[in-house]
Amino acid sequence: MSAPNLPKTIRAWTIPKSGQPRDALLLRTDFPGPKPPSGDALVVRVSHAALNPADLKVVITSPLQDLLRLLRGVAVPGMDFAGEVVAVGPQAPAHLAAPGTRVCGAYNAAPIVWGNGTLAEYITVPASVVAQQPPGWTGGAAAGLGGIAGQTAEAIMRNARVQPGWRVLLVGISGGVGSILVQMLKSAGAVVFGVCSESNAAMAKSLGADEVIDYTVHKPLHAFLTQEYRDKPFDVIIDCAGSYDLFEPAKHFLNPGSLFITIVGGVGILQNLEYIIRDHLLPHALGGFPSYFRSVMLSPTGEFARAATQTAAEGKVTQCPVDSEYAMENAVEAYEKLETSRAKGKIIVKVHS
Structure with a gap:
């Protein structure tokens, strides 16, 4: 894949301070865009992000949030993602290198601790953490199946x-x-x-x-x-x-x-x-x-993501129920719905149309 013109700035949710979602989250429209990837890394244009209870426990309401903010600077929340590949590093596997390849997956603990989350229009991820989206699945459902839940x-x-x-x-x-x-x-x-x-x-x-x-x-x-x-x-x-x-x-x-x-x-x-x-x-x-x-405490991997999406290909899982979907600018409302613990299925943020 030839190097595309990656955007210099993007929209991304950030965590300038700890607290409840409405106080802790800030949508930036001038967040630095992705750099050309190296190694086996992929730049993914995120279509959807799925939320998980851990997004509240670890990212938003953690008492260590302020200390981590001092160590890492600006932080982006989010663990699950679905989207399409727009740029790849020179060592990326061939089956992911075609423009527009639809992928899904989840970050493990390390990127989350350092604030490299998925509630951004573009993210850079190692090829090892992604799976190809199941054919016929929407981005929101794929984010749930290939993410933490699946x-x-x-x-x-x-x-x-x-x-x-x-x-x-x-x-x-x-x-x-x-x-x-x-x-x-x-x-x-x-x-x-x-x-x-x-x-x-x-x-x-x-x-x-x-x-x-x-x-x-x-x-x-x-x-x-x-x-x-x-x-x-x-x-x-x-x-x-x-x-x-x-x-x-x-x-x-x-x-x-x-x-x-x-x-x-x-x-x-x-x-x-x-x-x-x-x-x-x-x-x-x-x-x-x-x-x-x-x-059973999951550390998400590409192997687990691929196994989960394979259940869809085999007809074992036919749907990932979606409770509700929120526009990118309304992500705070998605977090507040997550706080109720009353979702029927997954809560989705639609990052890109």
């Missing part, structure tokens, strides 16, 4: 090792990860019991849930599950919602030797550190998590 669902499947006929309890079935994961579980032959509110039940059923449990009716949820499923326990429980009160009681409705998998970490650095210690270092008798507990 990659996390893929990581869960590798840990759960679901067998045909397994009974799976999926807590948070209607969220960004859960709405993709239920499709993967059904393609593996699982019987899926989804936990969500009644308002999301129809969506869960449409994605393949065999039964839906309304957590707003069955309170406390662990008591209902113990009563209803003690004699017909689950083969794996997957928590995509942060249902910490299920950890201990799960032994009453989980088959012996089976796993309770969660993808939800603690709130803030200290609680995350506590969870790491309880999960990996402390025995159960001293406050550690039960032996059946497993925390």
Whole structure:
């Protein structure tokens, strides 16, 4: 690909200070544009960015935000992206070098810590972190599938090792990860019991849930599950919602030797550190998590992105539900919707038309 005329300035959201999204985020129209890429790097014209809970936990509301700002200068938020390749480095793989190649993926921790996020009109990424978008998928859905949500669902499947006929309890079935994961579980032959509110039940059923449990009716949820499923326990429980009160009681409705998998970490650095210690270092008798507990914390990679998008090519995942889509200039509203924890599927920012 010949070097195009890359823009000198672009629109990008930045984080000039810590705080809530409306106070912390600033849209700049004079942000420095991308430089010609080197090595295997790609310059991607971003069409869509998908938001994740980590965008709030790590990027916006972190207490270390001000300190990091002093170390790194201007920061751009965002982890997921979809768009088209407009320039490539000399070592970029041939299958990504054609002008207009549509790609998707997610940044891992290092670029995010240093503020090189995806809520910008152009980004520069290593070829190793991207996948080609599934044919026929929109940019917003591709950003979700190839981004954190789809990659996390893929990581869960590798840990759960679901067998045909397994009974799976999926807590948070209607969220960004859960709405993709239920499709993967059904393609593996699982019987899926989804936990969500009644308002999301129809969506869960449409994605393949065999039964839906309304957590707003069955309170406390662990008591209902113990009563209803003690004699017909689950083969794996997957928590995509942060249902910490299920950890201990799960032994009453989980088959012996089976796993309770969660993808939800603690709130803030200290609680995350506590969870790491309880999960990996402390025995159960001293406050550690039960032996059946497993925390799946994703570090996004191109390999995971390609595996997730391959599920679409194989027909295992037919959609990445989109709760809502916001114009680039309205990204603050997208973050505020994310704060509600009430999205049905992914929240998308449309960066370019």
